[in-house]
Amino acid sequence: MPDRIDPPPAAAPRSAARALVQQLVANGVDHVFTVPGESFLPVLDALSESGITVTVCRQEGGVAMMADAYGKATGRPGICIVTRGPGAANAAAGLHIAQQDSTPMILFVGQVERGQRDRDAFQEMDYRAAFGSIAKWATEIDVAARLPEYVSRAFHTATSGRPGPVVVALPKDMLKETITSPLARPCQPVEAAPGQGELDRLAALLGEARRPLLLLGGSRWSEQAYRDVRHFVESFDLPVATSYRRLPLFDPLHPAYAGDLGLAANPKLVARTKAADLLILLGGRLGEIASQGYDLLGIPNPATRLVHIHPGPEEIGRVYVPHLGINAAPTRMAKALAGLPAPAERPWREETRAGHADYLAWSETETPQPGELNLGSVMLHLRQELPEDAVICNGAGNYAAWIHRFYRFRRLATHIAPTSGSMGYGVPAAVAIKRLHPQRVVVSVNGDGDFLMNGQEFATAVQYDLPIICIVCDNASYGTIRMHQEREFPGRVSGTDLRNPDFALYSRAFGGFGATVERSGDFPAALRAARESGRPAIIHLKISTDAILPGTSLSAIREKALASR
Template identity: 40%
Template sequence: MSSTAAGTLVSGLQAFGVDRVFCVPGESYLPVLDALLDTAIDVVTCRHEGSAAFMALADAELTKRAGVCLVSRAPGAANALIGVQAAHENATPLVLLVGDVSHQVADREAFQYFDASLMFGNVSKAVWQLSNPASVGELISRAFRLAESGTPGPVVLTLPQDILASTHPCQPPLRRITVAPPEPSQAQMSTVHSALRQAERPLLIAGSLLDRPQARVLTRFVAEHHHLPVLPANKHPHLMPSAHPYLGGRLHHAVPAAQRALYEQADLILAVGTRLGWVVTDAYTFPAAPGVQQRLVHVYPDASRIAARYQPDPGLAVDPVAFLAKLAELPAVQAPHSPWHKALRDLEADTATWRSATAPDGVLTGAVADAVNDLTGGDLTAVIDSGAFTGWLLRYLRFTERGRLLGLTSSSMGFAVGAGIAAELRAPSAMPTIVFAGDGGFLMNGSELATAAARNARVIFIVLNDNSYGSIRRRQELAFPGRPVATDLSNPDFVRLGQAFGLLGLSADRPVDVRPALKKALQHQGPALIEIRTSRSQPVPSP
């Protein structure tokens, strides 16, 4: 009995629980596509490789398994690079499969040949080439284990087209092998418990590795049990419900100065499931590196991230979810609702409350967030792109225990359109999926509206249109007042554009138009687009 390398590869995908892949088809990996046809794996055809990679990344964020993207040769790989870089910075597991030229003509300037190691080497955990059809199972197994272990991230496999079509003896079936990170010891937990006992103003920073149902429940329980205010990490405000009394604030690009001052009064910081990266720590200033102002307990499964820039006491390279489970079993030692905790909670509640305001040149994004809160109650999947508008959404959008936000640490423009489709495909109609994109970012991958229409994905695309690259324009005005260049945009009629793709197209030019348009889109049994004319003069929420 024999099998093609492509068939074994697809069998490996099935063994690792892959039920959906995202691709732009290419002749270099036609045997893989043919093998996929005989499986239950859902093949999502995308309109651009960059968007396909973003969609696989978003799917991985939702499943907590490596997302899979397939592209072809140098042009497809180059287009997918933005998604690989985003997965690297976001610490999201991703396996990129690249159909490549035949191995006999590599390094001979063959049509669309490229050196994958040079292209992806600095933004991936590994770049490997399939050189022997008999080793395809081993290579797939290694790729998934590496992508999902330690600090998650992308792995790139190049697949020469002649090897994909070659036959080899059938291999034993693959199976997923889980290598769990260690659990904290009793001695380590005693040290943490002692630190809690000594602290007067402890804080818990909840990182991205706590973004799974069990961990979210544990985070709330630990906060209530130990009277710990919680700060969700950047782009993860949903890790604590917005109305929860132990939500102490949110860490993002635009934390108000008054909140930051209260955070700095903490005398103990439990950083759990976070790498303590650039944005979460505000360029390593909170906690202040190397960590002498507050005692820091850092819990992360990748030992290389512990003490990389800080001096934790202690640093625990253990499973963060297991750490929370053990912490939940320890006796409570903190007094409930201290004056400092009350000040944190009151300020967060005040900061996150939208107060009606208007602008002469369009709708304020805060009013859009307020309308979304009113009509969804915080039960939604919010997918945000990059731009000045995100500061408003990160401050004012509300989330329940079910709600969630999808966004990128790298703030790559063009992410949200495809990511919203991937989110809806993963949990169709479980709750509304609403995409927020500026006019600039939306058009970077707006062709994926065709994918939304083809799948009848019930996604609401909100285009916040101020006819500019708004974030860059604001910085330009600060650096070079009165000298704008390259930041004004001439846009299409987004409503008609959406309709041309088969979507319900709506518009809102005034604040009073926002709720009726959103209500109609929420009732629609298919994809919808709302163009909202937003104010170019609206300030970014001040830090």
């Protein structure tokens, strides 16, 4: 019989707010992102002597996006604390990102006093109802003595299976109560592993395949898993691709890499995926973007043999009925794959080489673009000049197509961007990553409309002396919407034009470095000056509105749409 584990003794009396912060410390929390609110003043007071780094932001949307970026970069829950009502509503955008991107996050929200609930009290909100559909768990702590239990469950829920966000509401009067409840032991996420029978079936499927493809995606990866997958790929000489905005999961210069399935994906990779007779999907969900509008595989029964490996069992069979489903975290599955014996015959070798050659041809040379400033040239220069551990952060917009196509992410967690396609993400994400890694180069790439959705967090970068580099791609338009507009209503522009500020002057107004670039040849000097300034910087790129995608112009899209009518 194992030794009996006695329960821990009651802790010293302290406020529930102090117990909350102690529980955060016990779980290894080192960063918290917040906009201060009167509803959780006792928590702010407890944080002041906790040793946790607190980043005070300018808007709760930025707060939640910073927490999401932290979760993406570390695999640990990003912690954010916002006030009730309007503060919580502002944070919803970041919460939605964490849900769609499978990012661990815990959002603590102030709440009205328990005795005032259901009166529509000042800034009152029903958080279970408001966030129940976009959080893995939304709850409210009514009994102060149970706070350690609730916080422990929040950590376990955020990190287990398919990771995601948790919302915990904190009634104002509850935080002031004195409790003696012991702290819960630190959370240890469960890592599901494949069974030997499943590995044997996978090996048999590989032995029968002629055109296999490994597709990497999702979260819950680690440096060891990154290396284990590389070992597996090299042993089997297997072609490998990455899912939408999961480019850092495999080295793009490895001879087995075939590219990424995202927006404006290489048509040759899309064709190769459709032609595969065995698709091994490891970690990801193959959502709408990666599946090219759910066009790659039949639903619910894929035409090709699909092996779906995912840490959340509820995701297996949710959209696609796999030939083989394996409930396993990428860390455990990668380790198992590294131990699989390679088959003597690998008839797909030439296909692996061809896939990499197609990727290199797709990403090597900039495409023609209207105007004097080519974003392809900008990305190729960044690729050449930035160190391998530099981190690129971006939000949403057609400008990101140039990042996906031309930039090369050589290390894990060096691209921090929302798969949910949420705008306004690049600046707060860059702030969070620079707080986490102050010695690394952090570049935020943004569209013009994209930047101004959370550009106020540039002030946070200045406040904390974080020399991030923000590139603003200004085409005076909501470009993605304008592109769709030209396809559906050619020549009828409505609601997509923008009149923008001088973004370089905007930077200088905050105390940062600013530069404006109108020609490709002037970008290297601007980047060098921004890095040498040692200050948060904005490089304002003036781009033709007609330059909408690599190798494609708005005018060409319009002409094609008119010709088809």
